[in-house]
Amino acid sequence: AQTVTQSQPEMSVQEAETVTLSCTYDTSESDYYLFWYKQPPSRQMILVIRQEAYKQQNATENRFSVNFQKAAKSFSLKISDSQLGDAAMYFCASAYSGAGSYQLTFGKGTKLSVIP
Amino acid sequence: EAGVTQSPTHLIKTRGQQVTLRCSPISGHTSVYWYQQALGLGLQFLLWYDEGEERNRGNFPPRFSGRQFPNYSSELNVNALELEDSALYLCASSLFRSKETQYFGPGTRLLVL
Numbered sequence: 001a002q003t004v005t006q007s008q009p010e011m012s013v014q015e016a017e018t019v020t021l022s023c024t025y026d027t028s029e030s031d032y033y034l035f036w037y038k039q040p041p042s043r044q045m046i047l048v049i050r051q052e053a054y055k056q057q058n059a060t061e062n063r064f065s066v067n068f069q070k071a072a073k074s075f076s077l078k079i080s081d082s083q084l085g086d087a088a089m090y091f092c093a094s095a096y097s098g099a100g101s102y103q104l105t106f107g108k109g110t111k112l113s114v115i116p
Numbered sequence: 117e118a119g120v121t122q123s124p125t126h127l128i129k130t131r132g133q134q135v136t137l138r139c140s141p142i143s144g145h146t147s148v149y150w151y152q153q154a155l156g157l158g159l160q161f162l163l164w165y166d167e168g169e170e171r172n173r174g175n176f177p178p179r180f181s182g183r184q185f186p187n188y189s190s191e192l193n194v195n196a197l198e199l200e201d202s203a204l205y206l207c208a209s210s211l212f213r214s215k216e217t218q219y220f221g222p223g224t225r226l227l228v229l
Contacts, residue, residue, distance in 0.1 A: 045220035101172040
């Protein structure tokens with residue numbers, strides 16, 4: 001079984017500044033994937049970034065990047081040049097192909113506020 | 117390209133009733149996942165359908181069921197509704213060759229009174 005832990009229930013950042021959201025996970029699998037999803041007040045869950053465990057290079061999507069530390073089982077999300085539209089719940093998630101199922105295991109989420 | 121769609125957006129039911137939620141995946145996606153997001157319980161995996169078959173289910177009672185149609189759309193049925201079934205039900209879809217990467221719909225908010 002996989003577990004995902006987000007230790008920061010809430011965080012805030014000034015507009016245009018950088019913020020890092022933490023995530024740790026636990027798995028015995030070697031082939032797995034890690035994700036960050038964003039859920040704004042509209043409730044739509046939006047895929048922010050995806051990381052394949054076998055790739056050492058950290059994934060980047062525009063202002064969003066991750067710091068993937070495989071040995072430490074850590075997967076943090078860095079948001080640069082924060083914008084008001086970044087305010088949302090952020091969920092870290094993992095998936096693996098064990099037993100032929102790819103369901104996502106989510107952390108509890110971090111609520112990010114952006115201060116103008 | 118249209119995203120995942122779900123209907124209805126909101127639903128109010130009373131205990132003991134039955135409800136059907138619907139999901140249309142992104143065009144070309146063959147897998148559909150259902151998740152429950154209840155207050156205090158986080159996001160929990162419910163069901164996975166792939167190529168018309170139920171492939172896996174989470175730790176939910178049998179009154180949660182569903183199906184996937186030949187066009188890959190899906191229904192989630194909940195029988196004998198209980199108060200604790202009140203939640204946001206999220207549907208996600210994925211490509212055959214990238215099943216782990218899931219794209220979500222806007223969800224159906226179910227309130228059981």
